[in-house]
Amino acid sequence: MDPLFHPRAIAIYGASSDPAKIGGRPLDFLKSSGYEGALYPINPKAATIQGLPAFATACAVPGVVDLAIVAVPAPAVLAALQDCAAHGVGAAVVLSSGFAEVGGVGAEWQRGITALARRTGMRVVGPNCMGVINVRRRILGTFTPSAAGFGLVPGRISLVSQSGAFGGYCLSMIRQRGLGLNLWITTGNQSDVDFADCVAHFAQDGDTDVIVGYIEAATDKVRLIAALELARSNGKRIVLMKVGSSDAGAQAAASHTASLAGSDQVYEGLFRQYGAYRARSIDELFDVAYACSLSAPRPAGRRLGLLTVSGGVGALMADVAAECGLDVAPMPEHAQRRLKEILPFCGPRNPVDMTAQLVNDLTLFEKNFQLMLEEGGYDLIVAFLSSVGQVLPLSSALLDQLQKVLARFPDRTVIVSMLASPEVRRLYEAAGVMLFDEPTRAVRAARALAYFAEEAQRARNRGAPPLLPAAALAPPRTVVNEVDAKTILASAGIPVVRELVAATEDAGARCAAEIGYPVVLKVASADIPHKSEIGGVIVGVRDETGLRAAFRTLLQRAGQHAPQARLDGVVVARMAGKGVETILGVVCDPVFGAVVMFGVGGIFVEAFKDVAFRIAPFGVDEARAMIAEVKGRILLTGLRGQPPADEEALAAAIAALSVYAAGHADALESIDINPFLVLPRGEGALALDALIVPRACE
Secondary structure, three states: OOHHOOEEEEEEEEOOOOOOOOOOOHHHHHHHHHOOOOOEOOOOOOOOOOEEOOOOOOOOOOOOEEEEEEOOOOOHHHHHHHHHHHOOEEEEOOOOOOOOOOOOOHHHHHHHHHHHHHHHHEEEEOOOOOOOEEOOOOEEOOOOOHOOOOOOOOOOOEEEEEEEEHHHHHHHHHHHHEEEEEEEEEOOOOOOHHHHHHHHHHHHHOOOEEEEEEEOOOOOOOHHHHHHHHHHHHOOOOEEEEOOOOOOOOOOOOHHHHHOOOOOHHHHHHHOOOOOEEOHHHHHHHHHHHHHOOOOOOOOEEEEEEOOOOHHHHHHHHHHEEEEEEOOOOOOHHHHHHHHHHHHOOOOOHHHHHHHHHHHOOHHHHHHHHHHHHOOOOOOEEEEEOOHHHHHHHHHHHHHHHHHHHHHOOOOEEEEEEEOOHHHHHHHHOOOOOOOEOOHHHHHHHHHHHHHHHHHHHHHHHOOOOOOOOOOOOOOOOOHHHHHHHHHHHHOOOOEOEEEEEHHHHHHHHHHHOOOOOEEEEEOOOOOOOOHHOOHHHHEEEHHHHHHHHHHHHHHHHHHHHOOOOOOOEEEEOOOOEEEEOOOOOOOOOOOOEEEEEEEHHHHHHHOEEEEEEEEOOHHHHHHHHHHHHHHHHHOOOOOOOOEEEEHHHHHHHHHHHHHHHHHHHHHEEEEEEEEEEOOOOOOEEEEOOEEHHHOOO
């Protein structure tokens, strides 16, 4: 990838003397930006272009060419690339459109580009892309108007976008905000170089700290996961915006899991699994990138202190902080008393309200700040100062006080929110202080910083996936009844309830006597995957008389509601103790393969949609993170006198399921374990029902 971003010489195919044309704009930008390498316009119809000698082909160029920018009509692109490859060009950026995005012959031309790249090793970006930029090398290999006049500041952010137009818009946003940019690329149709290649390159780039990405769809699971993992292991912070949808999990299959695993949720799980932060808006994308690009310390936790000159804004920030999962813990009582001594009419709890008195007594800022860090133990503080930033002397005095406090607490993260003049903004940012105009955006940036700190810690402690038991059974070739499904899952290390299948009433009575009352009876049929929907489950059967009656009732209901179903008899299962019903599942995504789902809610999971996804396989630590993500986890902690649930047994089962799913992804369509009952702490967990849909049954 180096020839793309660090070329010593650049050829421009289809170069034009008109700087307003797509073929003329990159050459004009490269000349005016101050690029120090050689420039070679390629156009057989001209002797000179924009004051430079022109050449008919790349092979006619007397020197080495590292990068070619191609802006010729689509039918001529492949020939231009063949010429580049013959001259030993290392990389090419194809700006031309009219390929796979229009189908037909265009798609055929694009396949030719891919084949050429594979055959020659020349890396190709595009076609149908906006190009590349290296700010430090002053390389503007693009035609986007956003690059006109350069106006870019070298920095620690590198950006990759699958969309050219969005990439150009982002470039304008970066210029408007004055953010420091390092590398920029749009990948277009991704005939060769794709989103993952760019993330991997940024992950190894010494001048990049923050990777910003816009992704519509992944094309290669292995490369994308490897790139995200490389970025995390190298300490890069990744901020992504994901839009669009695919058919992953959209087909209505016979399990709850398949109906829930929409591609967006799979991507959400992927990003969390590999420590990428998902921005929900363009503002948030750049707010987080900005916050991560400054040299502020990483917070140790989510404990947030709020300092404000407005009680109303303080309440607003507290609301958003709670929504973001930040801990707006109150100041200790003794610290609140000290704050009252400093300013009797302040709000001392958290948010700490200094009121407009700050303007009359600037020392309140330092005193309040120090007390919050000293006594409150906050990991982060967001300070709202209204429009103070429009007055330079006042802002400078407050910055002096802030720097004194931070010198005593160098490990704390501080974000200031105020309307500020450009001069004041430069002053604060030069001191390493983040500055946001709008206070809720400052709070959300604080949330992102806490997220990255937690993810870095989690990555250090992450264990390997467990081993698949040697005795694990392969998935069935056809749909089997729940007992056979649970036998397979039990062989993979997933605990299941004790149960037997009875073909007759007498056999059912013997099974119940062996297992011990009370028992649960269920219809045993591979053709009835969701038995509760036909009344095919009867719980709390306490004696033989009740068992025989229940047995007959189940057969009657099956005959009435599913007359074509093949019946294996009735399942007689041990009546499990009280616990929390959860769901474990697997769906095989067309891009990411086996994806594991966890949720709380049992039969109500589709209504709540409170679920978490991860790409298989993973270890117990990742399973714990999945459990922590769902809002329903509170049910596992013990409510209203109920004992806490055995989360360790639950995490172990999720990890075991992930290993089994990954090992048999080619043979599986989905797995549904619902309910998976989590018993009180120390008592384990049990699969009460299960459905395995093999791929052959699509």
